[in-house]
Amino acid sequence: MTTLTILVTGGSSASGIAVTRALGAAGHRVLTVGSDEARIKAAAAEAGNAALPLVCDLANLESVRDLAATLTGLGVEGVDGVIHLVGGWRGAKGIEDQTDEDWEAMERSAVTTLRNVSRVFYSQLEASAHGRLAIVSSTTAASPTAAAASYAAAKAAAEAWTLAIADGFGRAQSGNTGNTGAPTEQHSTEQHSTEQHSAAVIFVVKALVDAAMRQAHPERRFPGFTDVEELATAAVGLFEQPAAALNGQRILLAT
Numbered sequence: 001m002t003t004l005t006i007l008v009t010g011g012s013s014a015s016g017i018a019v020t021r022a023l024g025a026a027g028h029r030v031l032t033v034g035s036d037e038a039r040i041k042a043a044a045a046e047a048g049n050a051a052l053p054l055v056c057d058l059a060n061l062e063s064v065r066d067l068a069a070t071l072t073g074l075g076v077e078g079v080d081g082v083i084h085l086v087g088g089w090r091g092a093k094g095i096e097d098q099t100d101e102d103w104e105a106m107e108r109s110a111v112t113t114l115r116n117v118s119r120v121f122y123s124q125l126e127a128s129a130h131g132r133l134a135i136v137s138s139t140t141a142a143s144p145t146a147a148a149a150s151y152a153a154a155k156a157a158a159e160a161w162t163l164a165i166a167d168g169f170g171r172a173q174s175g176n177t178g179n180t181g182a183p184t185e186q187h188s189t190e191q192h193s194t195e196q197h198s199a200a201v202i203f204v205v206k207a208l209v210d211a212a213m214r215q216a217h218p219e220r221r222f223p224g225f226t227d228v229e230e231l232a233t234a235a236v237g238l239f240e241q242p243a244a245a246l247n248g249q250r251i252l253l254a255t
Contacts, residue, residue: 005076006079009117015231054070090106103150125198173195
């Protein structure tokens with residue numbers, strides 16, 4: 001098995017811990033990133049498997065560039081994967097009470113962090129023989145409600161950015177590097193050659209649940225929720241499947 005170097009952003013969350021643990025158990029080198037030093041160190045220790053904790057404000061482009069420089073200084077020649085788990089939730093009663101503060105928070109967490117991380121590490125992922133980028137989105141992005149307008153819009157924007165990354169991988173690895181700026185009706189996987197080796201995907205969930213949430217609310221059934229352990233298994237599986245079959249896919253994990 002090939003040992004890959006994988007960056008898990010949002011690593012101090014329950015999903016970040018689960019994904020970090022699973023990737024480490026699969027034999028990969030995991031770099032787990034959070035904005036708070038104490039929390040990310042505790043998360044890395046909980047995940048085990050010698051995950052390396054790193055601190056970065058992913059909403060700040062220069063901070064992400066500094067993170068890349070730090071990795072170079074640690075002898076990391078390039079990352080093979082980015083599992084982007086930075087998220088959050090903001091809701092309201094309807095359209096009229098969607099606040100600017102809620103939108104700015106959602107745009108910062110769901111979109112800005114993704115834009116920064118993907119721009120800084122894109123060339124490394126595209127160059128890797130096993131390059132993978134994955135985000136977690138919500139079923140709400142495809143079926144938005146008035147109460148979740150800001151949340152759904154931010155998730156939809158993150159999905160669009162991820163699909164654009166998939167298009168970039170597809171064009172670069174099929175020899176079609178032309179940029180007309182025009183949309184195409186052809187599905188991205190139809191453009192891929194047998195040389196496709198990088199992929200960007202979207203995991204779609206209703207919501208995530210973990211053991212602590214179940215323990216805190218034993219009366220709840222969490223219908224349709226995806227356990228973070230299931231997400232972790234899916235993340236590991238990305239590096240075991242052909243890129244051409246994955247690139248540009250929305251992978252539904254909701255039940």
